[in-house]
Amino acid sequence: MTEPAQQTSEQTQALHLLQTVFGYPAFRSQQGQIVDHVVNGGDALVLMPTGGGKSLCYQIPAMIRKGVGIVVSPLIALMQDQVDALEEVGVRAAFLNSTQSFEESQRVERLLRTGEIDLVYIAPERLMTARCLDMLEASPIALFAIDEAHCVSQWGHDFRPEYIKLSVLHERFPSVPRIALTATADQQTRDEIIRCLQLETALQFVSSFDRPNIRYQIVEKANGRKQLLDFINAQHSGDAGIVYCLSRKKVEETAEFLNENGINSLPYHAGMEMTVRSRNQARFLREDGIVMCATIAFGMGIDKPDVRFVAHLDLPKSIEGYYQETGRAGRDGASANAWMAYGLQDVVQQRRMIDESEANEIYKRVQGVKLDAMLSLCETLNCRRMQLLAYFGQTSQPCGNCDTCLIPPTSFDGSVAAQKILSTVYRVDQRFAAGHVIDVLRGIDTERVQQWRHNQLSTFGVGSDKSEAEWRALLRQLIALGLVAVDYENYSSLKLTEQSRAVLRGETKIQLRQYKKAEKATKHKRQSAKDFAETDLSASEQAIFEKLRWWRITTAKAHNVAAFIIFADATLREIAKTKPRSLDDLRGVTGVGAKKLESYGAEIVALIDEMS
The missing domain is CATH 3.40.50.300 (P-loop containing nucleotide triphosphate hydrolases)
Incomplete structure (x- = not known):
């Protein structure tokens, strides 16, 4: 041995x-x-x-x-x-x-x-x-x-x-x-x-890239801001969170919308005055329960441990960006959410940004590959965590804590639906954008459809059995799969690709995700800091924990530092459970080193005595 x-x-x-x-x-x-x-x-x-x-x-x-x-x-x-x-x-x-x-x-x-x-x-x-x-x-x-x-x-x-x-x-x-x-x-x-x-x-x-405490959820975008509001109210009322948006304008509008609906929110983007931006960041770090609406200019190096959710109202450019941004949630190890609302326009917008970029062709190609991987994560029928980790070269089993594990999506043979879309794109001469193609598919006799006599096409109305939202979801998947391209120089008109031919001829079968109407967010157990505490602590322990949090806020203000710098929630939780009656008892608590014991030990022991 x-x-x-x-x-x-x-x-x-x-x-x-x-x-x-x-x-x-x-x-x-x-x-x-x-x-x-x-x-x-x-x-x-x-x-x-x-x-x-x-x-x-x-x-x-x-x-x-x-x-x-x-x-x-x-x-x-x-x-x-x-x-x-x-x-x-x-x-x-x-x-x-x-x-x-x-x-x-x-x-x-x-x-x-x-x-x-x-x-x-x-x-x-x-x-x-x-x-x-x-x-x-x-x-x-x-x-x-x-x-x-x-x-x-x-x-x-x-x-x-x-x-x-x-x-x-x-x-x-x-x-x-x-x-x-x-x-x-x-x-x-x-x-x-x-x-x-x-x-x-x-x-x-x-190390393993897995963050098992984070629940990944990607929903069909209907009304993004309203869906975000429902999500926060249902699962993260009073919690600190970050909402990422692609544009500065959308950041400001989203922050204003959340504030109007009773959620304490601040904007952050590179176009703001430095003093305002720094003040907002300091408030987010040092106060509890603030939701920061931001572009990707915000977040790198953020050490706030009790961010309970990260939400995306626009599709990230890459899995690296998505992983980096969602990783700002749940640093304390407690339950956290990574939530995204995603739709057809996100795909079109990101593809356009790459195509219209002034970067060289090699860079554009690399960014296209990264976007394809991000789209694949969004459209996957399998465990999202498995797909995320696979991107970084790591393997795992289904996690049981992402939306595709908790409510497995239904797939179907989408070959016929794909043929209907591709045929319509072809018959309108590959000159029209998604909205017009879907109108023709569904048999909607708009003024524009009449003007171009597209109501006389053989594909007019062949998709009347599905709603506009369903066809948008299917079209989005075809774009993600590279079966349809978007020509941004010609009014975002849809084009067929080399891969389209095999599907049109019936030589290739494709599986697609069954459309599921966006549902109002429902409360999940243990998905907010409050829920975590309530299930982890007894009633008396919870009371001590809340008292310790108030003590921490007062102490942090006196020291002019962020509350989590005094003690993390996990440390306060352990103190509430162990109820140390002496400095020696407190010495063994995770996160209590010699200097903090000297600085705060007597106050904490006195607070525990007072509540016992």
């Missing part, structure tokens, strides 16, 4: 810091291996889902290794919260960015040069300046952590040109370990990170 390997002094130190500083009993998944590898000077590429604990993989090595850990972070707006969270647990951390006064920047630079600080967050634009690089060369550097490393990919959804220049770190600091981290990267993006950052010899740590 093989003896278990003895812990090295570095491993013992790492575990000690994890327990005493961060308040966690043990490393999760591959965290321990990553920490050990970086502490010993190794380079690493880490792919770990949002909420998986990536930050500990560089924070602890930075505290153990001699010198300062430099964290390359793309978002200046979030550095303050990241530093606040570290200072709350007693880690010496700071940032360098344009929001600081000259005196504050000088203070941080002095600490950096003398090594009297553990971590410094720097934006890539500042890092790449000659002055900053010279300063780093004159400072003791423990490691470089390149966060959100997928930003290096020119094919990706969050491309930042400054990231490509980060290869200079390997050239100017060859002996300093580098750790690149991201929550989402397909194989192509992974290869690009390795090439651009010169991480060819780095160890790769790829």
Whole structure:
């Protein structure tokens, strides 16, 4: 029998810091291996889902290794919260960015040069300046952590040109370990990170991309905003959430609509004044129950753990984008929802955006392939989680917690229905858009149909047995399958493709998803934070939990930090269940490290005594 390997002094130190500083009993998944590898000077590429604990993989090595850990972070707006969270647990951390006064920047630079600080967050634009690089060369550097490393990919959804220049770190600091981290990267993006950052010899740590606490649901779009409102009222009343929209105008209109209907909502997009945008983001992070309506400009690096839902009112451009955005829900491990309303116009709009882009043909082709994968996820008859994970090269069993598992869709032989659509497209000379084609199919004798004498075609009325919504759903699937194309330069007219011929001739059979009318959202058990608490805690424990949350809000305001930086809901829940009567009792609670025990322990114990 093989003896278990003895812990090295570095491993013992790492575990000690994890327990005493961060308040966690043990490393999760591959965290321990990553920490050990970086502490010993190794380079690493880490792919770990949002909420998986990536930050500990560089924070602890930075505290153990001699010198300062430099964290390359793309978002200046979030550095303050990241530093606040570290200072709350007693880690010496700071940032360098344009929001600081000259005196504050000088203070941080002095600490950096003398090594009297553990971590410094720097934006890539500042890092790449000659002055900053010279300063780093004159400072003791423990490691470089390149966060959100997928930003290096020119094919990706969050491309930042400054990231490509980060290869200079390997050239100017060859002996300093580098750790690149991201929550989402397909194989192509992974290869690009390795090439651009010169991480060819780095160890790769790829965790499961599965987030089992997230329920994926994609519904047939009828009235998107009304469906969103029903969904929030039914399942997430009072919860924090994010709603993604494609355009700035739609962001503002959706936020206004939700506010008019009693839901506390804020807009966020790149066209807003910086001060307003920053204020809205700060409110979302620091207050409970706010719904942020945003473009994809919002979200990267958001650490708020109690976001209970992410909704999409428009189709994301890729599975990477969708995964990154939905991953902002349920970071605390409690139940969360990823909800999307999706329709024919979404497909047409995304295809048009690619076709009308000024990018080169290679880029357009890559984006087309990514969109096809996203459409396939939307139209799948199988488990959505299986399809999502398969995209990232991972296998799984049906999850039992997505809409296609909970209410399996019905498929049917759609060959005849497809032939009717394709024949009509052909007979109107491939010159008309979806609405006109569907009118002809259904036998709707509009003025335009009469004008073009399309009421005399053999296909006029052959689809009168189905509603407009049904034909739109079927047409959407044919576009997704590449059997129909949309010509955006000619009024979005529908065209046949090479693949159409085999279906028209009956040589190829196709399975389609049976149309299901959009239903009003119904409340699911354990799908909001409130539901989770009520099923997890007894009545007396729930009362303690609510009291602790009010205490946390008051404390956070006094410290001018986000509430979750004081304690996460999961920690408050555990306190409510264990009811610690002394500081020693509280010491073992997950998320309570030495500094937080010293800062808040006596207040919490007193609060428990008061309620017992």
